[in-house]
Amino acid sequence: MHRPVPDHRGPELPELLSEIVPGLKKIFQTTRGEIVLFPVSGTGGLESSIVNTLSAGDLVLAFNIGHFSHAYAETARSFGMQVDEVELPWGQGVPADLVHDRLIRDTARNYKAILVVHNETSTGVTSDVRAVREAINAAHHPALLLVDTVSSLASIEFLFDEWSVDVAVTGTQKGLMLPPGMAVVCAGPRAIAASGQVNTPRFFFDWRPVLDEMKRGYFPFTPATLMLYGLREAVRMLLEEGLPAVFGRHRKLAEGVRRAVRAWNLPILCRNAAEYSNSLTAVELPEGIDADKVLQLAQEELNLSLGGGLGQLKGRVIRIGHLGALNELEVLAMIAGTEMALQMVGIRIVPGMGVQACEEWFMQEHLAGRRVGSSR
Ligand code: PLP
Numbered sequence: 001m002h003r004p005v006p007d008h009r010g011p012e013l014p015e016l017l018s019e020i021v022p023g024l025k026k027i028f029q030t031t032r033g034e035i036v037l038f039p040v041s042g043t044g045g046l047e048s049s050i051v052n053t054l055s056a057g058d059l060v061l062a063f064n065i066g067h068f069s070h071a072y073a074e075t076a077r078s079f080g081m082q083v084d085e086v087e088l089p090w091g092q093g094v095p096a097d098l099v100h101d102r103l104i105r106d107t108a109r110n111y112k113a114i115l116v117v118h119n120e121t122s123t124g125v126t127s128d129v130r131a132v133r134e135a136i137n138a139a140h141h142p143a144l145l146l147v148d149t150v151s152s153l154a155s156i157e158f159l160f161d162e163w164s165v166d167v168a169v170t171g172t173q174k175g176l177m178l179p180p181g182m183a184v185v186c187a188g189p190r191a192i193a194a195s196g197q198v199n200t201p202r203f204f205f206d207w208r209p210v211l212d213e214m215k216r217g218y219f220p221f222t223p224a225t226l227m228l229y230g231l232r233e234a235v236r237m238l239l240e241e242g243l244p245a246v247f248g249r250h251r252k253l254a255e256g257v258r259r260a261v262r263a264w265n266l267p268i269l270c271r272n273a274a275e276y277s278n279s280l281t282a283v284e285l286p287e288g289i290d291a292d293k294v295l296q297l298a299q300e301e302l303n304l305s306l307g308g309g310l311g312q313l314k315g316r317v318i319r320i321g322h323l324g325a326l327n328e329l330e331v332l333a334m335i336a337g338t339e340m341a342l343q344m345v346g347i348r349i350v351p352g353m354g355v356q357a358c359e360e361w362f363m364q365e366h367l368a369g370r371r372v373g374s375s376r
Contacts, residue, residue, distance in 0.1 A: 018217065038183045
């Protein structure tokens with residue numbers, strides 16, 4: 001990425017896109033989806049998924065299971081869609097049986113789309129998108145399935161075609177290992193067809209001119225050219241490591257973090273082990289401890305960046321990110337730093353307990369022959 005800026009109407013662009021687009025399709029695990037890139041953060045890509053598939057007044061089913069799932073629902077609401085937002089406790093995933101229940105009762109087939117955040121970054125919960133798709137199929141419902149994959153793509157298995165997802169959206173700053181600044185959309189045929197039928201006003205976020213121009217290797221606006229070089233490299237790295245190895249590495253590193261948290265005797269916010277996120281872990285802190293103080297001390301004293309609680313979880317949890325370009329030693333250092341910051345606010349932890357639990361797990365995995373695939 002650190003290179004002279006190319007002419008965005010020059011010959012470099014088609015060359016870049018000819019590798020990036022097929023590579024991203026492999027990462028979304030799709031042959032029927034089309035890639036649309038915008039020089040915006042993930043929020044913009046999510047907005048594009050709404051304005052291209054829905055019209056004002058359309059009924060949308062959403063589940064409030066955290067900050068980002070609520071934000072997705074709000075995006076639709078702000079464009080005049082009627083959002084049936086089911087409120088659930090933060091810390092659980094989207095219950096597929098509830099999806100089925102809502103859809104089966106919708107005999108008039110009024111729901112036009114279902115919004116799901118695959119990995120809810122505010123709570124560290126991964127919803128079972130496959131089960132949601134099966135619930136939609138079992139109800140024989142035609143609603144589109146729109147999925148936020150911002151903190152799951154290229155970290156947690158996501159199968160666009162197999163799960164018949166209609167739109168998936170991510171940003172470059174998580175599993176794609178890049179700085180923020182680009183949204184990556186994968187749109188299936190039904191969603192693309194809808195973009196020609198809905199009447200929601202859109203200009204920059206209209207997929208149609210972008211799809212047309214990208215076929216020729218260009219964009220109808222000035223793209224984030226240097227990010228495209230980074231994206232090509234990220235795609236190469238992920239495909240070189242291999243997606244099963246990438247997911248396996250995240251599974252292993254995440255389990256190491258969870259074992260450390262248990263060794264600290266602190267509760268993981270996600271209660272259902274089947275829904276544990278392999279890209280981040282939200283940890284509840286004891287009553288009376290301000291979680292934001294832990295973040296502040298980790299930053300100031302240790303130059304360690306942890307995540308804080310969002311929305312109703314503010315001050316109550318810390319969030320430990322473990323996705324992207326990450327290996328065992330980085331995780332062990334981060335666990336050491338986190339347990340130091342927890343001790344600094346007065347939580348009683350025997351120094352090294354988390355590191356020990358995590359390291360033991362890595363050694364166990366090593367002996368079982370499941371080596372972390374990458375030392376990047
Ligand atoms: N959705 C999820 C699940 C996220 O984690 C984020 C950001 O962290 C967003 C949406 C918003 O993306 P961005 O901050 O790139 O606009």
